[in-house]
Amino acid sequence: MTPLNKDTIDKILELTGGDDSILVELFESFLADAKELSERIKKSAASSDWEQLMFDVHTLKGLCGTIGAIPLYEVCKVLNDDLKSGNMSTSIDLANETILKYEDLFEHITSNYKV
Numbered sequence: 001m002t003p004l005n006k007d008t009i010d011k012i013l014e015l016t017g018g019d020d021s022i023l024v025e026l027f028e029s030f031l032a033d034a035k036e037l038s039e040r041i042k043k044s045a046a047s048s049d050w051e052q053l054m055f056d057v058h059t060l061k062g063l064c065g066t067i068g069a070i071p072l073y074e075v076c077k078v079l080n081d082d083l084k085s086g087n088m089s090t091s092i093d094l095a096n097e098t099i100l101k102y103e104d105l106f107e108h109i110t111s112n113y114k115v
Contacts, residue, residue, distance in 0.1 A: 001071055003105040008068025020114075027115045030067050031106060034060060038102045045095035053095065054083040060098070072101040 009023070016022040037060045044053035061076035063069075079094035109115055 003069060003071055003101070003108040005068035005070050012067070024114050026067060027109050027113055030063055030069075031109060031115065033063060034102055034106075037063075038099050041095050042099055045092050048088075050083055050088060050091070053091065054080065057083065057095075057098065060102075069105050072098065072105050075101050 012023055012026065013020065037056045040056045041053060041060070044050075044056060057076050057080045061073055061080055064073035064076060075094060075098050079091065079098060082088070082090050082094065
């Protein structure tokens with residue numbers, strides 16, 4: 001599965017009148033925010049700071065939904081749901097998977113767009 005949903009990207013381009021420079025700006029903003037969030041997610045998971053982890057995962061999940069980063073969104077959703085229900089046993093593994101999905105997404109965006 002590709003890290004970005006083509007239909008979402010097409011919709012963004014449609015809304016911008018096909019101006020891909022706006023898409024690039026959106027990706028640049030996303031990548032800056034996602035980098036900071038992924039670093040905090042890694043740190044929070046390692047230190048068992050569940051409250052901070054939940055906040056950062058929830059924020060990243062929302063950003064992913066905006067740009068159509070479905071695989072990363074889905075991992076964030078599962079982790080967020082587990083944290084909300086108090087199931088911390090999967091949190092570190094899911095946090096690590098979140099970081100890997102972010103890295104895949106970063107590579108995909110920087111390789112395929114003028115970011």
